[in-house]
Amino acid sequence: MDIEENVWNIVNNKIMKIQDQTVVTMTYILREKDENGRIIQEATKDNPFTFICGMHQVLPKFEENLMGKEPGDHYCFYLTPEEGYGVHDERNVLDLDKEIFMQNGVLHEMVKVGAQLIMQTQQGPMAAVVREIGDQHVKMDFNHDLAGVHLCFSGEILEVRETTDDDFSDSCGGSCESCSGCH
16 A cells, blocks of 8 residues: 555545455464563564464464554553463373484584474474484474464554465465365
């Protein structure tokens, strides 16, 4: 939306509110626990976050907390682990045979405690963190990095606009059948 269109919308009281199929541009600070917690991630006015509402691009409760907001609105809300990235589940921590990580009889250089690796699973590629390297096994944690963490999001809505065909050309090409309709 250009400046003239934005001014026209304001003068004619046509401020868009966040709803399904709107493009949202916003700032945010993601903190652990509350507004005084450790900063985990940040999107600024110089490098904002943009997503299409209703397209499952963000956490459902994140989206729900933003519904109805409009440009200029500030927000602050909290998500429990269940509303965020889930609780830490020990069943997602697996001892895998060390041979999987060997290359020419040597442990691959990327396999280090704390390293995040993309592992091929029956459900497709998944990120996992190396927790421990033993004589026979490598302990891999398939939980999300933020599993078990209480989250606090705060920021400002910068722009809300209707979607256009161009908004979908990069993400899905408009040809998927599982989608409820990009166009």
